[in-house]
Amino acid sequence: MAVVVVIGGGPAGYCAALFTAKAGLGTVLFETNETKMHNAYLYNYLGIPEIGGTELMKIARRQVEKFGANVRMEKITKISRQGQSFIIETASGTREEAKYVVIATGLNEDLLKQLGVGYEGDALKVDRHGQTTVENVYAGGWVTRSKSQAxxxxxxxxxxxxxxxxKETGKPYKDFDVPPGTK
Ligand SMILES: Cc1cc2nc3c(=O)[nH]c(=O)nc-3n(C[C@H](O)[C@H](O)[C@H](O)COP(=O)(O)OP(=O)(O)OC[C@H]3O[C@@H](n4cnc5c(N)ncnc54)[C@H](O)[C@@H]3O)c2cc1C
Structure with a gap:
């Protein structure tokens, strides 16, 4: 069983997986290589003067895998709650179980609808931490319908x-690193 399953292979999903894997939480990321980043060439990603979206996502995947996240190229077709966990089912019939899910599926809202999360009009109801109205279900990026920049x-x-x-560790969390050689 994973602690966290992230669904979506764009900037939202990979960034969520980067932080959870780096913090040592067992993380599985499912994606289908259909990020809109493949259509983009970016001049507005701070710190990187220009880069193709596909190249940026290749770097992101390597970065996330380096911290131990398990990236799986599989479409998720079904998601449901079972007790305190979520059961996540792939198109090929395999299952994963997790305590938390992060939905970062871009323009595809199917899984959020299956989970019965709340909406306000067309926009997903999320707080500033990405918490949906269903406990332990987070969402971020295009799927929230409120933002469109990588x-x-x-x-x-x-x-x-x-x-x-x-929430998982029961204490405030900051991911702070310092330059190599400093204390
Ligand atoms: C033509 C074009 C040009 C753009 N140019 C720029 C730009 O210059 N600068 C900029 O900041 N932004 C640009 N954007 C916007 C940018 O691409 C998006 O902001 C960004 O991709 C959104 O990231 P995301 O992670 O929210 O969603 P996405 O990148 O859309 O990722 C969603 C992911 O979810 C996966 N997924 C969906 N359903 C499932 C499922 N059931 N199971 C498993 N995986 C699933 C998809 O495969 C995909 O990997 C551009 C977009 C387009 C279309």
């Missing part, structure tokens, strides 16, 4: 992960 999706993923890590 760096905001990445920030949403980070915010969701940081809240989730604090």
């Amino acid at each position: 760096i905001i999706s990445a920030g949403d993923g980070a915010a969701a992960a940081i809240h989730l890590i604090a």
Whole structure:
């Protein structure tokens, strides 16, 4: 059983998985390589003067896998709650179980609908940590319908992960590193 399952392979999903895996939480990320980043060439991702979206996501995947996240190229077709866990089912018929889920599926809202999360009009109801109205279900990025920039999706993923890590460990969480060689 994973602690966290992230569904979605765009900036929101990979950034959530980066933080949860780096914090040592067992993380599985499912995606189908259909991120809208494949259509994008970015001049507005702070710190990177210009980069193709596909290249950025290749770097992201390597970065996330380095911290131990298990990235699986599989479409999720069904998700449901069973007691305190979620059962996540793939199109090929395999199942994963997790305590928390982060939904970062871009323009695909199917899984959020299956989970019965709340909406306000067309916009998903989420707080600033990405918490939906269903406990332990987080969402971020385009799927919330309120933002459309890659760096905001990445920030949403980070915010969701940081809240989730604090909830799981029972203490406030900051992911601070310092330059090599300093204390
Ligand atoms: C033509 C174009 C140009 C753009 N240019 C820029 C730009 O210059 N700068 C900028 O900041 N933004 C740009 N964008 C926007 C940017 O691409 C999005 O903001 C970003 O991709 C959103 O990230 P996300 O993680 O929220 O969703 P996405 O990147 O859409 O990722 C969603 C992921 O979920 C996966 N998924 C969906 N359903 C399932 C499922 N059931 N099971 C498993 N996986 C699933 C998909 O495969 C995909 O990997 C552009 C977009 C387009 C279309």
